[in-house]
Amino acid sequence: MIDSCPRTECVSRQGESDVDLDLGERADALRARLREMLAELLPADWSGSFSDDPRVRGISRQVLDRLAEEGLLTIDWPPEYGGAGATLWEQAVVREEMWAHLEPRGPQYMGLSWVGPTIMAFGTEEQRATHLPRIGKGEAVWCQGFSEPEAGSDLGALSLPATPDGDGWTLRGQKIWTSYATIADWCFLAARTTRDADSKNHGITIFLLPMERAGVSVRPIASMMGPHHLNEVFFDDVRVTAADVLGEVDEGWQVIKYVLGHERIGIPRYARDERVLAELGEVAATSAGGAGVNFVRALVHARTARLLNYRAIALREAGRLTDRVASGARIASIQLDQEVADLALDVLGPAGIAPTPGDGILGHAEDVYRYARSATIASGTIEIQRLLVARSLMSEEAQ
CATH class of the missing domain: 2.40.110.10 (Butyryl-CoA Dehydrogenase, subunit A, domain 2)
Incomplete structure (x- = not known):
């Protein structure tokens, strides 16, 4: 598998100081720990949580319980709300590994990623006491x-x-x-x-x-x-x-802006796409036509999307995240999602249409393709994201 946490640096021009995006040894150890856990808990035919199968709900419950038991479910939440007070980078590692493994937390990712933090920021003490413990245990679907x-x-x-x-x-x-x-x-x-x-x-x-x-x-x-x-x-x-x-x-508009700021960089689609590319690499290299060139192009775009998201995380950590940066990262991520899904089916051909349990994420290439169709619509269309970037740039030009 492609290293999902490259030792790399990205220089941000959004402020006076550079942003160092080397995630470090703690992030590497956390990633290895999560991969080992998911390899143990997820069956070979796991294709994600959007299902009516009670077995799927049961598997998600096992993953949630294990994450909670090891203090990883609310890793970035403050200790006073039941979290581990970890950094945004450790939170990013958890999100990346969950999405690379087709989000075994199921619908709980919304509560953990933005509903809970928003209630912390805007809720009353009674609302926090009512909702945060249940969200933190993965017991409430929002x-x-x-x-x-x-x-x-x-x-x-x-x-x-x-x-x-x-x-x-x-x-x-x-x-x-x-x-x-x-x-x-x-x-x-x-x-x-x-x-x-x-x-x-x-x-x-x-x-x-x-x-x-x-x-x-x-x-x-x-x-x-x-x-x-x-x-x-x-x-x-x-x-x-x-x-x-x-x-x-x-x-409520202030609350909505807070939510969208979390949501736009809260789903690391690039992590799943990198896993698809990692499994697709050998197949693409031996395929006829331009599959090899398209694979390399998609890999470059995957790295670009990751770095844009890392810049957004760094700026959020510094309290300087803007709509332009968040939307720019999202645009790269959602375009990548569709590019990689298209490439996977092009390379696999008819074999990519039928699920093949035990064949990694490529065994579910058709499901990945269907899910990617909504990427440029969900959580704010790509047109809205481009509009936010354009308005920001025009505002800077006017100053």
């Missing part, structure tokens, strides 16, 4: 109620109304494309509490909503991606109160 039929990646255009009603609000409307909604315990929900003619971003409020609350219903959307990826969620006179609000009423 879904994200952001996108709507008329507001996909443009979150400022969301219109699900939260209408004032006594000591709270009433929700009536719909969300769409909501992953894991059929099995989620909680929804991280954005709704509109005020319409502000001067700013579409003002007037949004975040609610922490239990999915079992009266009036909430879910309808799966059949797709080529398989179960649990896409769902519609309907709110039929659902009651919410001040106790459900995360952060300040009408100021």
